[in-house]
Amino acid sequence: GNSVTQMEGPVTLSEEAFLTINCTYTATGYPSLFWYVQYPGEGLQLLLKATKADDKGSNKGFEATYRKETTSFHLEKGSVQVSDSAVYFCALTGAGGTSYGKLTFGQGTILTVHP
Amino acid sequence: GAGVSQSPSNKVTEKGKDVELRCDPISGHTALYWYRQSLGQGLEFLIYFQGNSAPDKSGLPSDRFSAERTGGSVSTLTIQRTQQEDSAVYLCASSPGQGAYEQYFGPGTRLTVT
Numbered sequence: 001g002n003s004v005t006q007m008e009g010p011v012t013l014s015e016e017a018f019l020t021i022n023c024t025y026t027a028t029g030y031p032s033l034f035w036y037v038q039y040p041g042e043g044l045q046l047l048l049k050a051t052k053a054d055d056k057g058s059n060k061g062f063e064a065t066y067r068k069e070t071t072s073f074h075l076e077k078g079s080v081q082v083s084d085s086a087v088y089f090c091a092l093t094g095a096g097g098t099s100y101g102k103l104t105f106g107q108g109t110i111l112t113v114h115p
Numbered sequence: 116g117a118g119v120s121q122s123p124s125n126k127v128t129e130k131g132k133d134v135e136l137r138c139d140p141i142s143g144h145t146a147l148y149w150y151r152q153s154l155g156q157g158l159e160f161l162i163y164f165q166g167n168s169a170p171d172k173s174g175l176p177s178d179r180f181s182a183e184r185t186g187g188s189v190s191t192l193t194i195q196r197t198q199q200e201d202s203a204v205y206l207c208a209s210s211p212g213q214g215a216y217e218q219y220f221g222p223g224t225r226l227t228v229t
Contacts, residue, residue: 032215044206044220051215089158093215101146101213102171105158 002027006090006106013080013113021075021088021109023064029095033057033066033073034103038087047075047088080113087111117141119221121207127227128197136192136224140209147190148210148218149182153203161205164190165213197228 007022025031035047035057048057053068062077073090090106120139128134140147149161160174164184175181179197184190194201204225208218 036220043222044208046217049215049217091158101165101210102148102160102163102174103150103158103218104160107157 002031002092002094002104004090004092004104004106006088006109009108010110010112013111015082015113015115016079017113019075019077019080019084019111021090021111023073023075023090023106025071025073025090025092027071027092027094027104030068031092031095033064034091034093035062035064035073035075036089036091036105038089038108040086044089080111082113082115085111085113119207119209119219121205121221121224123224124222125225125227127229130199130228131196133193133195134197134226136194136205136226138190138192138207138209138221140188140190140207141219142188144209144211144219145187146210146213146216146218147184148208149190149192150206150208151203152206152223156203158206161192194226197226199228202226202228 003026032051034049036044037047048059050057050066056065064073064075087108089108091103122137145166148163152158162172162182164170179195182192204223206223207221210216210218
């Protein structure tokens, strides 16, 4: 079945530092890939997505590129802010069949950014 | 516009009791999903509804769990004879269709089984 593996956290950074959160996946065919974010006290919300190989999703200064050859979708940001402190989830939906539409999530990575 | 709403926001119940959790999706969204977020298992898919199609129940952990969606809108997740391992945050999401659409999540219902 489908699976998503994220780098273990928590991750603690100083403001303006570079962020990478690694994500790799296992799936058949060409899944769609997502990063969701959960800010403290808030619900899950979509941060960015990519639906085919070599697509780059971007939002709020965050980027992730769909790499089919390495089955990866690493999240990056060049300069983090305190307000980026949250839990980040990598996820995928299957390309079709029984996994189409439903999200499979990674375990989540807690990011804390200090001033 | 209004987002996905869930009720109650918190529920404490005794082991063995039945509970019902409600989800109001975004108006016009044809797909509705239930997920569970727990410390031990992370975020896991439970069930989803797409239009008038039969629901995909493949993620339900046992036959104590069931869900229905009335009139293509409101959904209720029912857990019978609750167990302590059912304690988790139950999340509902809706989307305009099936597939790679963004899923919009509600705030969740925190269920505690004592």
